[in-house]
Amino acid sequence: MEPVFYVNTYEGKNDDDIISACLRDASYYEKKTIVFSGRDYEINNAVLVDSGMTIIIDGCTIRQRNRAFDNVFRGANIQLDPDNPKNPAINIEQLQNIKIMGRNNAVIEGCSINRCGYHPVLGEEQEMTGDYWGFLTYQLLFVRTEDLEISGLCLKKTRGWAITLDLCEHFWLHDIQIYSEVKNGDGIHLLCGCCHGVIQRIKGVTSDDLIAVQSGFRLDEFPSKNYLAPFYPSRCEYEKRSVRELDCHDIIIRDIFCGGEMHGIILLALNDTCIYNICIENIEDIERGKRYFATVFVYTGIYGTPGSFKDIVVRRVSSLADTAFVSNTSVTNLLLSDITANYENGRLYGTFRGR
Numbered sequence: 001m002e003p004v005f006y007v008n009t010y011e012g013k014n015d016d017d018i019i020s021a022c023l024r025d026a027s028y029y030e031k032k033t034i035v036f037s038g039r040d041y042e043i044n045n046a047v048l049v050d051s052g053m054t055i056i057i058d059g060c061t062i063r064q065r066n067r068a069f070d071n072v073f074r075g076a077n078i079q080l081d082p083d084n085p086k087n088p089a090i091n092i093e094q095l096q097n098i099k100i101m102g103r104n105n106a107v108i109e110g111c112s113i114n115r116c117g118y119h120p121v122l123g124e125e126q127e128m129t130g131d132y133w134g135f136l137t138y139q140l141l142f143v144r145t146e147d148l149e150i151s152g153l154c155l156k157k158t159r160g161w162a163i164t165l166d167l168c169e170h171f172w173l174h175d176i177q178i179y180s181e182v183k184n185g186d187g188i189h190l191l192c193g194c195c196h197g198v199i200q201r202i203k204g205v206t207s208d209d210l211i212a213v214q215s216g217f218r219l220d221e222f223p224s225k226n227y228l229a230p231f232y233p234s235r236c237e238y239e240k241r242s243v244r245e246l247d248c249h250d251i252i253i254r255d256i257f258c259g260g261e262m263h264g265i266i267l268l269a270l271n272d273t274c275i276y277n278i279c280i281e282n283i284e285d286i287e288r289g290k291r292y293f294a295t296v297f298v299y300t301g302i303y304g305t306p307g308s309f310k311d312i313v314v315r316r317v318s319s320l321a322d323t324a325f326v327s328n329t330s331v332t333n334l335l336l337s338d339i340t341a342n343y344e345n346g347r348l349y350g351t352f353r354g355r
Contacts, residue, residue: 005026007019007022014042022034034056035056037056041063043068049073049075051095057108060107067114071136072140073100073140077143078092078143079091086136088232090236092237099151101149102152108140108156114128129159131184132227134229137160140163145168147169150176151173152175154177157181158179161184161185163189164188164189165191165197175202178202180208182207185206185207186208188211189211189212193215193245193248197250209263211256213248219303247274248275249275249276250278266294270300275308279313287320296325297325297327298328314339316337317339322343328352
């Protein structure tokens with residue numbers, strides 16, 4: 001029988017120590033369940049999730065301590081540079097069979113007071129949130145993970161993208177609420193090589209895209225313009241792979257309730273990669289911000305040379321955006337059906353030319 005470890009039965013000087021003690025005991029087992037329950041938890045360091053681990057957050061909040069600068073959950077396979085953890089990872093092994101499941105109004109919440117730091121390019125002190133400060137701003141980060149399920153969570157006070165997957169296969173993200181206000185505050189962001197996944201029953205109001213699928217994103221030298229640290233830790237893995245291995249494909253995105261700024265769902269293909277076999281269906285805007293350009297956006301050319309798209313289905317979209325469906329590129333085999341524009345003077349379809 002799979003052992004179950006209850007975090008609230010452990011002792012320590014703070015919650016980071018308590019969680020570490022619990023994970024240490026669990027590490028002796030190939031399959032194990034970790035339960036957060038009984039009270040709220042306040043952490044400064046990421047909870048490192050290993051293969052064969054099921055995490056249950058039952059009726060409580062896991063909150064980042066004020067001025068924390070780390071993920072909330074991160075794959076234990078990501079070996080960061082101890083001298084500068086914002087740098088690309090030194091090594092990333094394969095992970096598999098991971099579940100993070102919320103029950104009874106489980107919440108993951110960022111800091112109430114964010115850490116501040118000096119931005120040398122802009123020449124100012126600022127909160128270390130948003131895309132300028134790299135992948136440690138994400139609430140959940142998994143790379144090279146197969147058979148991953150994340151569900152039942154409400155993600156609030158995000159410090160960057162809420163959930164980020166990179167080089168992940170066979171994933172299921174479902175029944176999640178996401179609310180963000182920071183710069184480039186995406187909800188769910190899939191990076192290179194993500195494939196064979198389902199994203200469903202997601203609700204959120206975000207300060208950027210609620211769901212983004214982005215293949216071929218490479219930005220390896222920092223600072224790059226205003227970006228001080230990498231968006232992804234996995235440069236060491238990208239360098240081993242062919243362009244085709246960085247494609248994103250065979251992904252279903254369905255039953256999405258979105259709103260906020262920028263776009264509901266965006267597909268971005270860059271640097272000769274391809275996004276293909278994508279089904280986007282049952283998408284409903286629940287509100288819009290001041291700049292809500294498109295509910296579904298198919299886009300290439302930013303952050304690098306263009307990529308390509310093929311076999312894309314978009315159907316049953318109810319839009320409050322300026323335009324329901326926008327593309328700046330050609331798509332091989334595109335099906336659009338049952339698209340409605342409900343915003344005053346909103347358009348069904350449009351094109352876009354970047355700066």
